[in-house]
Amino acid sequence: MKHVDMESRRKTILGAIVESYVDTATPVGSRAISQRFRYTISPATIRNVMADLEEMELIMQPHTSAGRVPTDKGYRFYVDSLLEPKHLTKEEESIINKLIHHSGNDIEYIMQNASKAISIMTNVVGIVLTPRLKRSIFKHIELFYIDDSKILAVIITTSGFVKNSIMDLEEHFTKQELTRITEFLNSELEGVFLGDIKSYLTRKLLEERDSFYTFLKQAMDILSIPGLFKTDDHLYFEGAACIMAHPEFTDVKKARLFLGACEDKKGLLNLLNEDMEFEGIKIHIGKENINSEIRDFSVVTCNYKVNDTIIGAIAAIGPTRMEYGKVMSVLKYISHELGKELENLG
Amino acid sequence: MKHVDMESRRKTILGAIVESYVDTATPVGSRAISQRFRYTISPATIRNVMADLEEMELIMQPHTSAGRVPTDKGYRFYVDSLLEPKHLTKEEESIINKLIHHSGNDIEYIMQNASKAISIMTNVVGIVLTPRLKRSIFKHIELFYIDDSKILAVIITTSGFVKNSIMDLEEHFTKQELTRITEFLNSELEGVFLGDIKSYLTRKLLEERDSFYTFLKQAMDILSIPGLFKTDDHLYFEGAACIMAHPEFTDVKKARLFLGACEDKKGLLNLLNEDMEFEGIKIHIGKENINSEIRDFSVVTCNYKVNDTIIGAIAAIGPTRMEYGKVMSVLKYISHELGKELENLG
DNA sequence: ATGTAGCACTCTAAGTGGTAGAGTGCTAAT
DNA sequence: ATTAGCACTCTACCACTTAGAGTGCTACAT
Numbered sequence: 085m086k087h088v089d090m091e092s093r094r095k096t097i098l099g100a101i102v103e104s105y106v107d108t109a110t111p112v113g114s115r116a117i118s119q120r121f122r123y124t125i126s127p128a129t130i131r132n133v134m135a136d137l138e139e140m141e142l143i144m145q146p147h148t149s150a151g152r153v154p155t156d157k158g159y160r161f162y163v164d165s166l167l168e169p170k171h172l173t174k175e176e177e178s179i180i181n182k183l184i185h186h187s188g189n190d191i192e193y194i195m196q197n198a199s200k201a202i203s204i205m206t207n208v209v210g211i212v213l214t215p216r217l218k219r220s221i222f223k224h225i226e227l228f229y230i231d232d233s234k235i236l237a238v239i240i241t242t243s244g245f246v247k248n249s250i251m252d253l254e255e256h257f258t259k260q261e262l263t264r265i266t267e268f269l270n271s272e273l274e275g276v277f278l279g280d281i282k283s284y285l286t287r288k289l290l291e292e293r294d295s296f297y298t299f300l301k302q303a304m305d306i307l308s309i310p311g312l313f314k315t316d317d318h319l320y321f322e323g324a325a326c327i328m329a330h331p332e333f334t335d336v337k338k339a340r341l342f343l344g345a346c347e348d349k350k351g352l353l354n355l356l357n358e359d360m361e362f363e364g365i366k367i368h369i370g371k372e373n374i375n376s377e378i379r380d381f382s383v384v385t386c387n388y389k390v391n392d393t394i395i396g397a398i399a400a401i402g403p404t405r406m407e408y409g410k411v412m413s414v415l416k417y418i419s420h421e422l423g424k425e426l427e428n429l430g
Numbered sequence: 431m432k433h434v435d436m437e438s439r440r441k442t443i444l445g446a447i448v449e450s451y452v453d454t455a456t457p458v459g460s461r462a463i464s465q466r467f468r469y470t471i472s473p474a475t476i477r478n479v480m481a482d483l484e485e486m487e488l489i490m491q492p493h494t495s496a497g498r499v500p501t502d503k504g505y506r507f508y509v510d511s512l513l514e515p516k517h518l519t520k521e522e523e524s525i526i527n528k529l530i531h532h533s534g535n536d537i538e539y540i541m542q543n544a545s546k547a548i549s550i551m552t553n554v555v556g557i558v559l560t561p562r563l564k565r566s567i568f569k570h571i572e573l574f575y576i577d578d579s580k581i582l583a584v585i586i587t588t589s590g591f592v593k594n595s596i597m598d599l600e601e602h603f604t605k606q607e608l609t610r611i612t613e614f615l616n617s618e619l620e621g622v623f624l625g626d627i628k629s630y631l632t633r634k635l636l637e638e639r640d641s642f643y644t645f646l647k648q649a650m651d652i653l654s655i656p657g658l659f660k661t662d663d664h665l666y667f668e669g670a671a672c673i674m675a676h677p678e679f680t681d682v683k684k685a686r687l688f689l690g691a692c693e694d695k696k697g698l699l700n701l702l703n704e705d706m707e708f709e710g711i712k713i714h715i716g717k718e719n720i721n722s723e724i725r726d727f728s729v730v731t732c733n734y735k736v737n738d739t740i741i742g743a744i745a746a747i748g749p750t751r752m753e754y755g756k757v758m759s760v761l762k763y764i765s766h767e768l769g770k771e772l773e774n775l776g
Numbered sequence: 777a778t779g780t781a782g783c784a785c786t787c788t789a790a791g792t793g794g795t796a797g798a799g800t801g802c803t804a805a806t
Numbered sequence: 807a808t809t810a811g812c813a814c815t816c817t818a819c820c821a822c823t824t825a826g827a828g829t830g831c832t833a834c835a836t
Contacts, residue, residue, distance in 0.1 A: 114829080126779070132779085477799090790823100
């Protein structure tokens with residue numbers, strides 16, 4: 085038998101174990117792995133390597149005389165060192181394109197179809213986070229007088245999102261004042277991130293201490309209305325029904341836990357908001373998740389951009405036993421297409 | 431033993447069977463019912479009645495020597511003839527109030543909490559349909575010039591909802607024209623239902639064939655942009671995790687079916703939109719549902735109103751074995767509170 | 777040293793048989 | 807009309823057995 089670097093063989097075998105387990109969902113035994121290598125390595129040898137891997141806590145046995153199952157740590161190693169990017173086929177890409185690019189101009193519908201696309205392609209639950217307004221760039225604002233105590237503010241971003249919000253004000257503004265404030269804000273804020281507007285104006289306020297002051301103050305009062313820059317923190321979910329086909333959910337308790345994890349909107353929202361900051365794919369495997377609801381499952385996230393600005397995130401959540409490679413490439417592709425579609429909207 | 435009208439005793443016993451089954455989820459036997467009546471009726475008598483009820487297809491046996499289970503028809507009879515309105519306790523009302531009235535000004539959040547309230551109070555999945563724009567009354571419109579080919583339209587309704595939509599137009603409008611059209615629409619459309627605007631203007635168009643014609647035509651062109659009056663058809667769901675505690679879902683297949691039913695947004699949307707037309711509670715039990723996805727489950731719906739106009743619907747979906755009385759009163763109460771909350775927003 | 781065959785051992789999953797108990801329908805008595 | 811009694815049926819559960827998959831260890835081959 086060829087002399088192979090031990091370290092590298094361990095890796096290969098770990099990879100084989102992970103892939104086989106992901107595929108079959110049954111603990112994988114030495115024979116099965118040996119077969120995978122066309123019997124170029126005997127089961128006995130593989131058993132030895134497996135014992136090592138088990139010592140390293142990369143795999144474990146559900147019980148004596150069962151095959152091995154990857155641990156969270158095992159998946160982590162696999163994902164970090166062994167995962168090869170998996171390319172989507174033309175057919176797969178075309179399914180995704182159909183879902184994302186033929187959804188009309190309705191953002192709701194696009195988001196829903198994007199999450200559906202994730203779910204269909206990966207067989208786990210797809211999640212899409214609506215574009216974060218704070219990450220969008222100011223283009224235009226209009227303030228309308230509705231009645232004595234109410235103003236409607238409409239903000240348009242460069243990427244074409246529109247946010248409006250009705251505000252109760254104790255202060256009374258005349259139409260002229262509103263027009264002046266509108267004009268001022270439009271000339272002043274062009275190109276500023278919505279999330280930065282407050283600090284931007286505050287800085288301005290400190291610089292200019294002359295007659296301009298009260299005016300600027302008025303503008304700020306209006307803009308500081310809570311909820312004006314708040315995106316509707318909406319998560320789109322798809323695929324809960326089909327994920328129940330996975331053997332891990334034959335036990336209804338696990339199913340409940342999983343649905344609980346999906347309904348923990350706050351936890352997922354936090355995770356997505358955090359991950360969004362960084363470019364590309366992020367993977368959270370089982371106990372790596374801080375959030376207790378999710379600790380039995382894995383979440384893969386990916387941001388999406390509009391005009392090169394990170395503006396939102398998509399994700400997949402499922403059992404730790406998932407096709408990480410496939411999920412990664414699907415998310416990458418979908419985030420890209422979703423970004424393009426949103427650019428066209430704007 | 432007292433002589434009791436046969437027909438009425440059948441009813442009483444059917445009621446007892448339904449209630450017992452709803453309560454325990456196990457087929458109910460003659461002994462159990464007899465006990466329910468403090469043994470004033472013997473098990474043997476009850477068996478006779480049960481045989482009758484079975485002949486009438488109101489109850490059935492899962493297998494010989496099991497107790498009886500209500501059929502869809504049985505539930506229907508129960509709901510139509512036996513159900514007594516169940517009042518909510520002060521505590522229950524206060525839980526609901528907390529969820530609905532302390533959600534701030536964020537509609538998203540209110541809707542989500544309303545569906546959560548349904549789910550928590552009834553132990554089945556709660557659904558809330560966003561307010562239908564078409565059922566809202568026009569208050570105000572503003573058209574802005576964004577750039578050469580784009581206009582932003584913002585419509586405000588009397589109930590305080592705001593809808594905006596960016597429109598690509600081939601025709602070019604000057605600012606003056608836009609202002610004139612805006613003014614025209616605002617004076618003309620006050621008090622008209624958004625859903626009626628098109629037919630309203632068309633009628634107008636037929637009446638007035640003079641110089642006004644082109645002007646009116648322009649206005650219509652703008653308003654006929656698809657999606658302008660389209661509500662985001664959004665359904666809020668809550669409670670999928672907790673519903674899995676029901677014994678009907680120990681079989682994962684049933685769980686899958688149920689989640690499938692919940693993900694059939696179109697079907698549910700249709701159902702809610704239809705039911706919305708009629709005042710009050712509507713109940714769809716099992717096979718009464720046309721939609722195949724839902725035929726194993728029951729849906730209870732209730733519209734909600736803002737300023738006496740029906741504007742949306744809420745619902746509960748769960749196994750046919752559900753506490754119909756409780757669900758009805760919870761939906762009634764929540765629809766009322768939700769309406770009030772939305773009025774306050776406007 | 778490294779790899780492999782053989783073997784005893786362990787544990788699960790699946791099948792079998794037997795029993796208790798819940799529930800029924802029927803009949804005869806009140 | 808109602809009910810007590812009884813034979814009958816079916817399930818759920820338990821104990822038991824067995825086949826098979828998989829392991830770890832040891833001794834042997836390279």
